[in-house]
Amino acid sequence: MALSCIGRSIFIRQNKMVVRTLSSSKYLQSSSVDAKFETAKQQLNSFSNDPGNETKLKIYALFKQATVGKNTTDKPGALNFVGQYKWSAWTDLGDMSKDDAKQNYIDLVSELAKAEGSSVDAEPQQETETDAKVYGSGVLLVKTENQIMTVTMNRPERYNAITVDMYEGLIEILSDAANDDSVSIVVLTGAGKYFCSGNDLKNFAGITPANMKQVAMDSAVLLERYVAAYIDFPKPLIAAVNGPAIGIPVTQLGLFDAVYASDVATFQTPFSKIGQSPEACSSYIFPKLMGHAKACTLLLFNETYTASEAERLNLVTKVFPNANFQEDVRKEIEKMVKLPIKSLVYSKRLARDCEREMLHKVNKDECERLVERWTSEDCIKAVMGFLSKL
Known part of the structure; x- marks a missing residue:
């Protein structure tokens, strides 16, 4: 984060x-x-x-x-x-x-x-019909067509690494889409070869021993708001994972309603390498999806999974060949958008409401743990060691 x-x-x-x-x-x-x-x-x-x-x-x-x-x-x-x-x-x-x-x-x-x-x-x-709002300093492209809003993380030269303003932009996009009658389904994807490489390393700039605690607390507030936006989003939310995903773009997938992956996509959450801990409710959702042991290989032991492996672990709904990935995903979503929107919304609400309170609790607990992790000596050493290798 x-x-x-x-x-x-x-x-x-x-x-x-x-x-x-x-x-x-x-x-x-x-x-x-x-x-x-x-x-x-x-x-x-x-x-x-x-x-x-x-x-x-x-x-x-x-x-x-x-x-x-x-x-x-x-x-x-x-x-x-x-x-x-x-x-x-x-x-x-x-x-x-x-x-x-x-x-x-x-x-x-x-x-x-x-x-x-x-x-x-x-x-x-x-x-x-294209939504022309300026989201995420202009690197979140938003296009709405036939009631399908497609949000593209558009920083291919930085492997779509997420900046602070992109977090804010995605929160705003979900809020707007939730209240927009012209939007029935939201799709998140990436430009270029990567889906998303996690947090931009520039997010670590400007930290000093004097401001570290406050910055960690402020960042946890932003993360909790960001994850809550996914927990509470009322309409179908689809991920089109076009390439490698690292860190939070992986952990947040448990909050999506369908995850389609290119056959070149990979999934990794290298938290322990940098002394951090899971976020986006993955500590609760992933064991339910995969079973405890397999979830631990991803969240604790830095295992990287291919798209087909992620499909077997229930993290991915369906895998498509990379050559026609976006076209194949679009065909799937066009089938969905023909369904009655109220039926989709009410059905999702029934499935989500039974554990919404738990998800918000897990989100809060994860963020509180991350504040401790970000300011810990082992995390600082791990991050410095990681950055020194770049």
Whole structure:
């Protein structure tokens, strides 16, 4: 789990944002603005250049103002740093109208598009509806089509390693999807060869003996919120494991309703190598899935399992050939989405409610143990030894 929430690029300078408010008389007719707004939404996630955190905050705030209106939500808690910055950026737009926010959004995306060599004036793609919210600093790509929301961890150059802001982004995505009537099923997958390599090593930056305890406690709060988002997600949740998975992307699979794996996928939780302990309720769920002995080989003894082995251990629902993996998974999910959504939700609730309280207790207990582990001498030595080999 991430051990540093301080001194990172996610915490952008807290300054007032100056956003141009244009007179509605200067706009195109409403239908034209709406069309360009939809095109800009679709175009945003296709950009390859990172516009920087300040620009992404502006995009987020303008999108919320354009689609929801003035911010009337409560300010996030003190430990939800990312949420506070987003809330402030949205609040700073004040009474700006939805139409004005749309035009500002279009103008801002248009400026980014010029750097990418494209144009917001291009015709929108009609077959795909894409959620243009800025999640996880832009490295969580979200596409909703035919009531299937696909969330792609898009850091292939870093093997989709998870940053603090990605944790926050995934929490927000699940919250939004839970309340979005256009979403029936959520799918999580990875870009490139890896599903996810666990926590980004940069998460360990900025820790000193003086702040170690507080950082560990703050990180445990984030982890508990993250896992709780999966425990409480009401709709079917599918994992499409396209490649190797290491650490928390493995342990959280026990909270999914179906796990499809490519035949090149592998599964490893090397916690004891770095003096840590399991998370995401895996200490409770994995023995139930696999039996105690097999769960221990994964959670305690650093065994790596292939996709076919993980299927035999009930961690994986079905294995597909890598060559057509995403297409084969899509066919399976398209069968599911034709089923009545209320039946799916109510059936999942019945299966989950009988142990929801236990899952939250296990989540809390695991996080408390991790605070002890992260600040222990053996964990510090193990992590330092691991990092020295890189």
